[in-house]
Amino acid sequence: MRRRWGHPALVVAGAAAAVLGCGVLLGPLRYHESPAATVVTPASPHNDLDNYVRRTVAHLDRVPGDWNAWASLGMAHVQLARIGFDPAHYPQAQAALYRSLAEQPRGNAAALTGLGALAAARHQFGDALRYARRAVAADAYSADAYGVLTDAYVELGRYPEARAAVQHMIDLRPDTGSFGRASYLFELAGDLARAKELMQRALEVAADQGDTAFALQHLGELAWGAGDLKTAEARFADGLARQPGQPALLADRAKVKAARGDLPGALADLRAATATLPTVDHLATLSDVLTASGDHVGAARTDELVRVSDRLTDLTAPAATDIDLILFYADHGDPAKAVAKGRALFAVRPSISVETAYAWALHAAGDDRAALGHADRGLRLHTRDAKAYYYRGVIRLALGDRTGGQADLAEALRINPYFSLRYAPIARAELAR
Structure with a gap:
């Protein structure tokens, strides 16, 4: 299962390494016109956003009281952080959005929406929910505010409210962002046919190459999740034709290549992806492919990069716990750390994805009774997630429930026979016994 609008932890390698929690916005978030305010719309590509920021700063030097411009500048910095995976933009975003509220404290939906998006980007979903509610109260026609509201409800595990919020967003603005969010909610509910239909609509209304590549990537991931390698490969290829070298698409294509047995091709794609976007998820996949290729030294070095970066992050941003880090430690021999991170994340973000990761951490620590409760709740929406079924199957076996x-192992393989280079062979071996 994918976190459709969530960016995983990012490892920055250089003189120092750090794991950074990145944004959660879906696609380019477009400003709207409403009875309350008219906001300038910045273009979505990175260079256009940079130019927009420069023009807006120059404008604000001349007109420092323009609260709409301050709000737009703040959201532009949130967008730059999202598309560039650079949280250095967050303080600039916060300063601009606070300035907008200082200039216009009442009815300032644009600034409140921006602060909600910024809180979500920092994985502070309780704050995101509070800001989004205030934004909706200030402007009931703000599709962007309903988008942030949807994101916050999803990550807080409040799925009925998320469905209501995304319906409001679609009613106000049926675009790639609203259809993509709706697609994800149907995916969580196990309705893959409806999820594909809505993501196809997101593709059809895509406004630019970035939106198009986004929709193609997630159509490919829906196909991958169902074990349809041919369709997944075609979608990822289409996405890369529009955004050559896009790291998430490269990492997705690598999984298809590995499933087909093309380990050298998978390694080439993963090395290119991690050179640009070294997320924990991408690095863990690279480690698995290196292990499958027999390069255990390379795999160990890749694993150590994640560990060192996380230690540095613990000193600077201890709240930036990510699901992929929980799974990494559960899979790589540090169950105590996996449980600690899982417990902390579940306390503030009780989504089904976190439930599943926490269950796996508890299993790694030997607490299978507690793990089973979280594994069950992680599948309470009947999500067609092969890994979630695999995790619960292993937990049940550990508790003596062989049937x-x-x-569960059979169900995991039915959903996607290629779900994990590490664990799919184990599932097949267990069923063959």
Whole structure:
């Protein structure tokens, strides 16, 4: 299962390494016109956003009281952080959005929406929810505010409210962002046909190459999640034709290549992806492919990069716990750290994805009774997530429930026979016994 509008932890390698929590916005977030305010719309590509920021700063030097411009500048910095995976923009975003509220404290939906988006980007979903509610109260026609509201509800595990919020967003503005969010909610509910239909609509209304590549990537991931390698490969290829070298698409294509047995091709794509976007998820996949290729030294070095970067992050941003880090430590011999991170994240973000990761951490620590409760709740929406079924199957086997455990392993392989280079062979071996 993918976190459709969530960026995983990012490892920055250089003189120092750090794991950074990145944004959660879906696609380019477009400003709207409403009875309350008219906001200038910055273009979505990185260079256009940079130019927009420069023009807006120059404008604000001349007209420092323009609260709309301050709000737009703040959101532009949130967008730059998202598309460039650079949280250095967050303080600039916060300063601009606070200035907008200082200039216009009442009815300033644009600034409140921006602060909600910034809080979500920092994985502070309780704050994101509070800002989004205030934004909706200030401007009931703000599709962007309903987008942030949807994101916050999803990450807080409040799925009925998320469905209501995304319906408001679609009613106000049926675009790639609103259709993509709706697609994800149907995916979480196990309705893959409806999820594909809505993501196809997101593709059809895509406003630029970035939106198009986004929709193609997630159509490919829906196909991958269902074990349809041919469709997944075609979608990722189409996305890369529009955005050559896009790291998430390269990492997705690498999974298809690895599933087909093309380990050298998978390594080439993963090395290119991690050179640009070294997320924990991408690095863990690279480690698995290196292990499958027999390069255990390279795999160990890749794993150590994640560990060192996380230690540095613990000193500077201890709240930036990511699901992929929980799974990494559960899979790489540090169950105590996996449980600690899982417990902390679940306390503030009780989504089904976090439930599933926390269950796996508890299993790694030997607490399978507690793990089973979280594994069950992680599948409470009947999500077609092969890894979630695999995790619960292993937990059930550890508790002596051979029938239930084997049923879950079989279900994981039915959903996607290629779900994990690490664990799919284990599932097949267990079922063959």
